[in-house]
Amino acid sequence: MQTPNSHNPSHPLSAGAERLDVFMARANAQYYATHPLLSDFVTAPELSQVFGELLGAWAVAVWQSMGSPTRLILAEAGPGRGTLMADALRVITRLVPAMAHAINVHLVETSPLMRAAQAQALQPYCTPLWHSHLETLPNAPLILFANEFLDALPIRQFVCSPTTGWQERYVHNGAFICHPSPAPTLPDGRKFEDDTVVEVCEPALHCAQFLAHRFTHTPGAALFLDYGHFSSLTGDSLQALRHTKPTNPLKTVGEADLTAYVDFTAFAARARHAGASVYGAVTQGAFLRTLGLLERTEQLAASTNATMASKLRTAAHRLVAPEQMGHLFKVLALTSPTLPPPPGFIKGSAA
Template sequence: MRGTIRPLALRYAARPSQWRCTARWQSSQASSTRKWSTPLAKSLAEAITTTGPIPVAAYMRQCLTNPHGGYYTSRGQETSSDPFGKHGDFITSPEISQIFGELIGLWTFAEWRAQKITSKVHLIELGPGRGTLMDDMLRTLRNFKPFMGSLDRIWLVEASANLRETQRRLLCGEHAHLETCEEGFKSRCKYAPDIEIVWVEDMKFVPQDTEAAPFIIAHEFFDALPIHIFQSVVPRSNETTPSITTSATAVSDPAKQTKKTKPNEWREMLVNPVSPYDAILNARAEKAGPAPDFELIVSPAPTPHSQLLPRLSERYQKILSITGANIEISPESQALVADFARRIGGANQGSDKKQPAGAALILDYGPSATVPTNSLRGIRSHKPISPFAMAGQVDISADVDFLGLAHSALDASPGVEVHGPVEQALFLSAMGIKERADMLIAKAGADDEVKRRIETSWKRLVDRGPDGMGKTYKAMAILPYFAERELRRPVGFGGDISV
């Protein structure tokens, strides 16, 4: 489970013009001689010095996926390390217990069976990590011969070359070869050699096959997608407007002039290098970890993002009147889930899809119904750290806006419905996690250590306490919608497995 940190102090970017000139001159002189925590931090600071502060989304994108020092794209190039597991930076549910992946495989089969799908099936996972989740899913699904007979291709959306190799070894075998293909790379599944596994760097490279039913799994994927942060502020420039005077009237007493307060505006939070002076103070004050190289400032004027994104939903407008309120919006997340919806249910206009089919299962952490705020976090070696420290060597994430995702899916396609989000504890319990754990414990025989590991791992996944994952993590499903059929609740979301 990824850690959290306290909200960072913010700075307002408006300064007297002579201060700004001095600060920019000093920063341009210092950026080349100052000691930065990572090479990526240095290159980002130099770029910002030239072009100005950047949105949080741009900062996250560079830190996570920059080909020269990004967290996911460069990790493991010089060593065999990866971000996952006990020796990495964080641990995910599939790494904690094999039962997690088995139940996701069972959910996929149950949904395929409930929809009575007769077409071919594409299984798609975004951000497969080490491949553990897909491996546990396939090991479970191979027991259902009809489903495996309909499975035409497996797609893995992975930007890291190092992780692709790790996934290839686990899912295809140590001696399997990774071949180049039109979409990216491919190999053969060890559980079913006639099924191809294809790796692509982005979901846009997965063809929208209208003849196939897509089953899409996104586990802890959306939390790593870039976010924009906005703050509600009272405009500082021209905050009041004096009454108009004309040449025919005497100039009024300034004390009697009427003042009209401007309404609040959304201003974008931008990333800027910490000043050299503040960097020295931070280095002396920081005792828990490395001092941040960057900080958040409030844009002194509206930006294109602040003028567009918060206006896309009434949810944001209701918060605007609260001065100092922060909201987080991920347009990439909204666009991606809209793509899921169109693949499953067809587009609003001009869709070639014969009828809705398939499913998307999203498992991640974030609030069920509220707008995420102050959730940007960094984690390294299982400990919280500033997301603005050690750029490229820290995992950066933010809460997922589940309600925003649901709205985006429903707006994108008339052929889908959304179920959830529900707490992970409820979802996994409904899928039979305790019963499966009891089976594995029974198979362990007299090995008390194996029994203990099984017991503690499955309980951690459903524990609703502060140290567990059962309450913080949520599950949400996007399924086909048929106006002429009775509403069906899927298994895990209040429904039962059809017999």
């Protein structure tokens, strides 16, 4: 993807310019409201049923560690077509009927197209309740899934040089312009070089803080799986896909899916400071292998035809192989400080 050029406008800020996070939020809202579901990319739950099954088993273990409460909010943020939740509920219903009886399913989703698909996918198991924001989830024990949710949240971008000081990127007529800005707030100890783009995702940090505060007084756990890194100082990660191919993220507003790498270090630091126990981030490959992805895949492959068995193994490889999704994607869990370490995180992986 070609990074759009930046230039310094005359002041005041050019009429019609939008701060990058405002632009990104508007573009993605339009895209998800008008485009066929997941038409430009494929997510882990769509690759293999084993992905959602393992997360269902993960939820069972966490629920039991909570003392098996008789009421549980099982929620997902950014639930796509509802495939992950359907696969998880199938496992829970089969293995632990008492947990299935305790569950109320809530989905954080704003797109009418997505909500319709989710209702259809979950019809055999439940009638979910939808929310536009995490903050409106009921106050009860909570287990939350969030797969490729944080990467779509809008980011701000800042850059600093000796001649201009700190500036923030805005979007105007399909290109970046810069405007003087206070320095962004970074986790302690961060270093930056001149002209390095610094990314800050305020909604993700708010999500971490909100859940951590909640988990200090109500039992809960949240599992985040996303592509990302451990520093906001790695440069411009804004990207867009249109018709499955990379495209300029500042062009064709609402016609492409805009994402950015998740800064897991900043996310973990905010959650930990707000009182949650933090585990990870670990690589998705290590996490899924620990939960038994390869063994479950072989179990399914042994009971089907050769063509389907090959598809299952290919999907499993894509999910865990370092050169595929195994290393780029990371997994992080937030829990109440009273809960034990959740499955999938080896001893010592608490942040």
